Amino acid sequence: MTAISRRAALRAVPVGMAACLVLGTGAAAADDATVKIGYAVARTGPNATGAGITTIPNYELWVDTVNKAGGLKMPDGSQRMIEVVEYDNRSSNEDLVRAIERLASQDKVDLILPPWGTGANLAIAPLMARFGYPQLAVTAVTDKAPDFAARWERSFWMLGGGHDYAAGLVDVLSQARDAGTINGKIAVVSVADGFGIDLITGARPAFEEAGFELAYDKTYPLGTSDFAAIMSEAQASGADSFVAFSYPPGSFGMTKTAQSMGYNPKVFYISVGGAFPIYPGVADGKAEGVMAIGGVDADSPAIMDYFARHEAFAGKAPDSWASAITYASLEMLAQAVERAGLDHAALAGELSTGSFDTVIGEVKLEDNQLRDLWWVGQWQGGAFRAVNPAGKEGASVPMIPKPDW
């Protein structure tokens, strides 16, 4: 049998594919003069959206910025270029843990940057501690941050906990109620998933303590796409304030539903997704007055410069919640390296005690946590401005009532 059968041809395909793959792997030559920085982020799977908005563009922007400036500065004044080792964690903690082991024991990278998400950061924390790497956990929102910072000495928690955000919102609403702008009734809905639950369990007692009445309080499952029923019930509850502890799909869906049914509460608050640069587009250009988690000091020159550089580099604006903090964490890392070098113990000590000049202003951690954060922001004049804590420098005055859609 000399003719090539279809079967034989089919068998040959994978062989050819494998050969192409083998040839495709160029061995990256390691240079002694570089600083190897590794990270395992979600390129695929459910976490890819969050990582793609908040984490990956900032890592790439920072590496690009540092390398264009000649590299990371060392304590002796020399500069070393950054070499990146990157893996996809496939949004699976199992793969993530293995990737961190690989970065630490196989690639022997000098520094490891954290993945996106609370669960992912917790999954790698014991490993990072065992290998001794400092962990700047930015995109991890957890009320247990003080416990974790004590448990893993070289871990740093930089985005607060669910209770902080709930308390910030209660603060904003209490002031509006005391000024007579809104009534004492709140309609609140929450998504039945990690962060939504953290927020609602923090918010319920806080609202009650502040003398608010929860006129409507409903939980909806993750993946809900039709909000008409809960929105009209919220509207009928007589509350002036609508609060949604939601994820991006829900935040966007509720915005559109409120617009199409003409629901105009005096306060319209959504959670994750409200600070995304695409939100004004989702709200059909009528985002003015919408409140959400996060916020930035939009008038600060450092933030304006950061937004412009991010847009030029990544082709899109950063989100106005965790993006700037992620970038600030990298600036902290660079400055700590400049002062303490690459020795992990010295570096962690410097991160813990030093103060740093970043895009979000001067940063000094308290008990290995960033506590000087913005809890509530609001769309005002095309920017997502921070409104709470009201006493913090750069805070805008909340606009209540929100203009009609």
Add this chain to the structure above:
Amino acid sequence: MIRLLLPPAALALLAVWPMMVSDYGLGLLIGAATYVTLASAWALFSGQTHYVSLATVAFYGTGAYAVAVLNEALPYPAVLLCAALAGAAMALAVGLSTLRLRGVYFVIFSFGLAELVRQLITWYEVNVTGTLGRYIFLDVTARGIYWQMLALGAATIALTAWINRSRLGMALRVIGDDEEVAAHSGINLARTKLAAFVLSAVILTLAGAITSPRYVYVEPSIVFNPTVSFLTVIMALLGGANRLWGPALGAVPLFLAFEWLSAHFPDTYPVLLGLLFIGVVFLVPQGILPAAERLMRRRAGA
């Protein structure tokens, strides 16, 4: 004699292997041992009966969740025991009500099961405990996890070997060939299928319980990841689901291939994965082992 001595010797060799590798090497060993166990346990039921189950992660996730709930209340062995019991109870309840389904209906049901368990846990956590994430702080080292998984995997393969020679294995094979014939020859269909299903489920649950300390943080969306179910099936199919060593033979190379692909092609990995799946189904639908046996027989005959 050699046939009897070889497996223990190989097992001993595997057990001392972690002493010689880096942490990443150990991570790879754990991953490979986990998938060998999952694929072998899956094949214990599905390989012989041809009931393709996509419920692997329902049990695997239940095991992880059992540890997350109980790890602070009970000593570790008791936690594992409770996890195994939970898996067995779930498999009994599910098996009694669904093993009458056949073919594609069973596949769809088993896929839905993982989602059902995940939603039930979510509902319970939201409405009763008011928190969703749980933490696992156990002093189990990576080596400890590897040894436990290795023992579980070895036990699974030994159990399969024993079942294959027993009346139960015979009955399962007949059911796989033709259920009508099996029923007419006096095999108690329900009891036989249920026994194999529960055994397989207990192993899957234990595997989830053993690996869970590596996560530290457990959430339904993390532990009920449907990819685990699909990978398990494709690994067992690649090796040969109705052969004793087939699932192990499929799991190790595929696991290493995934690892290599995700490291070198993070962006195109899902596409390559899809091509690989199609390739397996097209080129070796029966699995590598049966294909190799056929080839050898042809050689011998020629």
